Amino acid sequence: NAGVTQTPKFRVLKTGQSMTLLCAQDMNHEYMYWYRQDPGMGLRLIHYSVGEGTTAKGEVPDGYNVSRLKKQNFLLGLESAAPSQTSVYFCASSGRHSGANVLTFGAGSRLTVL
Amino acid sequence: GQNIDQPTEMTATEGAIVQINCTYQTSGFNGLFWYQQHAGEAPTFLSYNVLDGLEEKGRFSSFLSRSKGYSYLLLKELQMKDSASYLCAVMDSNYQLIWGAGTKLIIKP
Numbered sequence: 001n002a003g004v005t006q007t008p009k010f011r012v013l014k015t016g017q018s019m020t021l022l023c024a025q026d027m028n029h030e031y032m033y034w035y036r037q038d039p040g041m042g043l044r045l046i047h048y049s050v051g052e053g054t055t056a057k058g059e060v061p062d063g064y065n066v067s068r069l070k071k072q073n074f075l076l077g078l079e080s081a082a083p084s085q086t087s088v089y090f091c092a093s094s095g096r097h098s099g100a101n102v103l104t105f106g107a108g109s110r111l112t113v114l
Numbered sequence: 115g116q117n118i119d120q121p122t123e124m125t126a127t128e129g130a131i132v133q134i135n136c137t138y139q140t141s142g143f144n145g146l147f148w149y150q151q152h153a154g155e156a157p158t159f160l161s162y163n164v165l166d167g168l169e170e171k172g173r174f175s176s177f178l179s180r181s182k183g184y185s186y187l188l189l190k191e192l193q194m195k196d197s198a199s200y201l202c203a204v205m206d207s208n209y210q211l212i213w214g215a216g217t218k219l220i221i222k223p
Contacts, residue, residue, distance in 0.1 A: 097209055101145075103159065105156035108155075
């Protein structure tokens with residue numbers, strides 16, 4: 001049981017390049033989330049999805065797009081990368097959106113934008 | 115605004131007890147979570163409190179006081195593997211998680 005798998009684990013981009021981070025979960029979870037983690041700051045929610053075909057903006061959505069075409073996959077896209085998007089990105093999933101909403105996280109994707 | 119405050123770093127000795135505090139100011143409250151994150155790894159769930167009081171789970175306990183906007187994570191019989199960051203998160207009235215910056219716990223032999 002793999003849980004939540006993120007690819008790639010590391011990526012270096014030049015300013016203006018585009019890329020997609022892939023998140024896959026095998027727990028049949030309805031809810032999926034993309035966070036970024038920066039030094040000295042708490043995890044910040046970028047976008048989330050409450051089910052297949054749905055997406056919603058989180059706290060810091062600018063510069064990112066997402067898609068949830070299949071229940072098990074949640075893609076995070078950067079159309080034109082900027083140095084401010086250098087961060088560690090975590091995908092997470094959960095079986096519920098309220099109450100004891102325990103998140104299962106992927107291992108993270110470290111992105112550097114030069 | 116909403117904010118979660120935790121100490122940035124704490125140091126403790128192997129075998130000892132340490133208490134990591136978390137204070138919060140959020141728009142509503144629907145529960146408080148503690149996660150553990152080892153360096154370079156993903157956060158993993160430790161505990162959930164929604165009612166006042168102490169929840170004990172092995173060597174780890176978590177306490178909540180909603181009236182004071184305060185929680186703590188208590189780690190007993192510290193082991194070297196407990197060296198990690200501990201993240202406090204509060205679920206607000208919109209069921210969004212607000213995260214603290216984390217407390218880096220260093221365990222010394």
